[in-house]
Amino acid sequence: MHIVDGVLGPPVLIGASLLAVAGVARGLSALDTESIPRAGLLTAVFFIASLVHVPIGPSSAHLMLTGLMGLLLGWAAFPAVLVGLLLQAAFFGFGGLTVIGANTLNLALPAVLIGLLARHVLARFDISPRSATLLVAGFFVGALSFGASALSVAGVLALSGSEFLAAARLILIVQIPVMLVEGAITAATLRLLLTVRPELLPAVAGDRLFATEHTQEA
Amino acid sequence: MQIVDALSDRTGHGPLRALDPRLRIAAAALFALVVVSLSDRVALLTALGLAIALMLAARLPAVPTLRRMAAMDGFMLAILLMLPFTVPGTPIFAWGGFSASAQGLAKAVEILLKANAVVLVLLALVGSLDAVTLGHALARLRMPANLVQLLFFTVRYIGVIGEEYARLRTAMRARGFRPSNSLHTYRSIGYLLGMLLVRSLERSERILAAMRCRGFQGRFYPLDDFAYGRADALFAGLALMTFACLLIVDRVHVTAV
Structure with missing residues (x-):
């Protein structure tokens, strides 16, 4: 869901960019020398994941997995999304330049909010990696952040002009099956990750994924 | 690639x-x-x-x-x-x-x-x-150092992880995997990506250990002379x-x- 240059009106463009800058700054403050390699590797995985096309009905869609980014990276999902979009725009010609703030915001904000919410849920309940509960949690993380991103895209379009309203509505309907698939794949991804590395579950839930190295040293 | x-x-x-x-x-x-x-x-x-x-x-x-x-x-x-x-x-x-x-x-x-x-x-x-040159140039244009480093690591490992992805996909194809509209497809692709995450997290630990052992202090030195x-x-x-x-x-x- 890349918006291209020339669609959004100036007030929307500026407002979204400012919010994106704030989110990126918040995310960067959570990263330090020790955690940047880990965040960079995760960003690379998510970049590769965004090139994977899965069949959906007669067509196919590419994955986003932004919900999982929010869960694993927290606020660092903002700079991670920005880096991904920058590379996609400059080297692959996807998206645009003046809209990069708006696109970052549309993808990262829902991801971070839902990811942080999911961390609370995971911290509160004792969930085993192979349980159905974890699958359900993963499904909702993936589906909801995808759905919220689609809503957010529709929102900035609608704010830019009423002529986009019909298109925005159509997008929301068309994206529903993609959202479900995104949820299913997120659930499977999370299950495999936590089954192989169960010690990550408390780290993710307690926002310590980027601090484990410190605690080992201490 | x-x-x-x-x-x-x-x-x-x-x-x-x-x-x-x-x-x-x-x-x-x-x-x-x-x-x-x-x-x-x-x-x-x-x-x-x-x-x-x-x-x-x-x-x-x-x-x-x-x-x-x-x-x-x-x-x-x-x-x-x-x-x-x-x-x-x-x-x-x-x-x-x-x-x-x-x-x-x-x-x-x-x-x-x-x-x-x-x-x-x-x-x-x-x-x-070159994506690395882009990173150095952005650093000179006052992009925050953290963000530039994140860009470097991402750029460096996109290729590595991309190859790992291709290998896993080949292995799946060798076992007769054909993507279709099925829960099986979605689960298999999810497991594939989960495996990529597992491997990349392990790799990041090795990278960090290697960097520590060389006394990394959180700064990259731009080699480009603009x-x-x-x-x-x-x-x-x-x-x-x-x-x-x-x-x-x-x-x-x-x-x-």
Whole structure:
């Protein structure tokens, strides 16, 4: 869901960019020398994941997995999304330049909010990696952040002009099956990750994924 | 690998090769801002013409680059196709009970011209750089050091992880996996990506250990020596004049209409 240059009106463009800058700054403050390699590797995985096309009905869609980014990276999902979009725009010609703030915001904000919410849920309940509960949690993380991103895209379009309203509505309907698939794949991804590395579950839930190295040293 | 190719230096030997990367980024950004603010058809067509000229000057392969430029989300395409029917105005043709307006069509064309001109200039000026050079140039342009380092790590490992992904996909194919509309497909792809995450997290621990053992203190030293020379000043001057012309043409035409 890349918006291209020339669609959004100036007030929307500026407002979204400012919010994106704030989110990126918040995310960067959570990263330090020790955690940047880990965040960079995760960003690379998510970049590769965004090139994977899965069949959906007669067509196919590419994955986003932004919900999982929010869960694993927290606020660092903002700079991670920005880096991904920058590379996609400059080297692959996807998206645009003046809209990069708006696109970052549309993808990262829902991801971070839902990811942080999911961390609370995971911290509160004792969930085993192979349980159905974890699958359900993963499904909702993936589906909801995808759905919220689609809503957010529709929102900035609608704010830019009423002529986009019909298109925005159509997008929301068309994206529903993609959202479900995104949820299913997120659930499977999370299950495999936590089954192989169960010690990550408390780290993710307690926002310590980027601090484990410190605690080992201490 | 295709991804790695795209991220490495593809400037060739065009006249743009010697341009300071910082200038390329600044010029592309300014061009984008100018183009987005235009509304006159002539000015926009001129901008697209300039973009194509830059692409040729950058010696980018024309056909793949143009295809890349034109590739748009199906989603964006749907929006543009609906515009003629949702913008009120003089009807030009009717289709299935909906009438398309000239104003809507004009708006769709305007967006197409803007989006393609910006993407093409971005590919020509910035996309032809090495991704690492881009990072250094962004660092010199005061992008936060953390963000630049994140970019470096991402760029460095996209290729590695991409290859790992391709290997796992080959292994799946060897076992008879065929993607289809099934829960089995979604689960298998999810497990595949989960495995990539597991491996990349383990790799990141090894990388961190290796960096620590070499006394990494959180700073990369830019090896590129960017020199802003006479050719750069000339390009900058030309670019600024062109942008001014575009804006003037736009103003004059808009007030004339």
